[in-house]
Amino acid sequence: MTRPTIILSFACLLLFQGCFQQIAVGSLTGIMEDGFLVLNEESDLALADASIASNLKLIESVLKGDPGNDKLLLMACRGYASYAMGFVEDDDTARALLFYRRGRDYGLRLFPADGALAVALRSDPAGLPDALRRAATSDVPAIFWTAVAWGSAINLDRTNPDALAELPRVEAMMEWVREKDPRYFYGGADFFLGTLKGSRPAILGGDTAASRVHFERALELNGGKFLLTYVYYAKSYARQTLDSALFGRLLTAVDTASIDILPEARLSNAIAQKKAIILRDKINEFF
């Protein structure tokens, strides 16, 4: 074989390998997206726990080879935030904080590094209102899940002034989602804002009246079928206003609902039922 032929063959091989890798990543991304849907329908918490943990590592492995893959970045962001909320936070807040931060960091990678949104979110919060005004409806999932992961990380890091200083950015992101697509993720923006405004006294910036409006709207948007809404309504608003009767009613709504009430969110609803039991055990501590 002549030298040019060897070089040509080697180049073809590299090209082929690159294509193959792209095809493989493309197929994997599709499989993982399907896997995500299947996982959301799972009702067995132990099986879901084990599957999500290994899937997250798989997503990260594939991301190593394709670091700019938006679908995978979104899955990693959403996956880490959801896993921390559903399976870690109630037992180990330090570990949950780690996962929420990881979710936030994957989420932030969804915004082009030199774009207005990335710059505003990372270092120029004054520019955030403008950057959000220019964002498109197609940005809703990225902004929503990044805000969920980021806000949840701040919630577990309340002694850290740097983290607290980032909360206005998260609130602005979620207000934007609420305006742009209030129905996204079962009224997720209202659910999140209800929790945020209902977990603090007015003197520290909370607003329980607004919190109640957000939760009621979220329930209206999801038809009362996304059970985590009731859990966080109880945990934030009902606790903050010392309304033990409402607390009990909200948790009973979770306990008595069928797990199949919303098949595509069976896992979230199973998590809600687990959390409702934990929360009910604290009734004497809260009221």
Added chain:
Amino acid sequence: MTTLTRTPLIILGALLLCALTASAQEHVIKFATLAPEGSTWMNVMKEYDAAIRKESGNRLGFRLYPSGVQGDERDVLRKMKLGQLHSAGITGNGLTTVSPSARILDSPFLFRDQKEIDFAYGKFGPELEKAMDEAGYVNLGWAEVGYVYMFTNNPVRKKDDLSKTKMWMWEGDPIAEASFDALGIHAIPLSITDVLTSLQTNLIDGVYTSPLAAIALQWFTRVKFMLDLPLANAAGAVIISKKKYLELPEDLRTILTTNGRKYMRKLTELSRADNANALTTLKKNGITFTQPSSEDEVRSYAGIGSTARRKLVGKLYSQDVLDRLESSLEEYRRTTGPAKK
């Protein structure tokens, strides 16, 4: 022993066990604070609770109500009067109600550094606690909120710059009123819940608070400058109603007060660290720190502090305690030399 005689003994044993279990739940101290779950205040209160439970063999413990769920400090003190709550973490507002004289340690431009603060609490703390005791409260430990700074939208380098500021004043706060009066500021009294909106609408363009609170309340997003000279050092304390305190057996009182001192000191140190970190965060977030333009300017603030403190004589504390506090601090300064921030 026959079965018949054994059975009543078993029942008696079970009853005794029940009685012991019941007594273990007798000494629950219901405590309320504005501090949110997960904050340094609440983290230390949980450690305090764990320590008294352990030392008392679980006979004594707190039930903690964080995040203002029991209302603001006035609501909480009212509930303490009614016996619905027993204990609270209080700051300026609450202290004014419980024992106005304690607010002498909140007065403006009084301290030059944290060593002076510790000295003053050491020397005058017991006297101020006695006044609390007479008002029906036992102080379980001082826990300062920390240095309070002025945050503005225009740079303040000279005292005259302040006169142009539309400064917020927490309505009904005598210390702020006396301080701003002495500074020549026409302050605008508003509820704390209206501050953020009023900064947004430019009704006010100046506020005062601790660095950590400036971040937690999101006020830092609406101001540009901070005068790097503390207006005051805000006090705080954990108190228990004397009625509840006296209901406790003596050994439990000792456990409660000994640990109170220990954990509130820890809280003070952690709050100082939190505020130091918060200053760094504020700088990172674009707040410019301004310095008084000269040493004369610094001295003039000290003079303003002296004037303001005199305006509060008879309202919060006596001339006698003010004179003794000021002369003790002067004596302390003579023996320790220049202040360290």
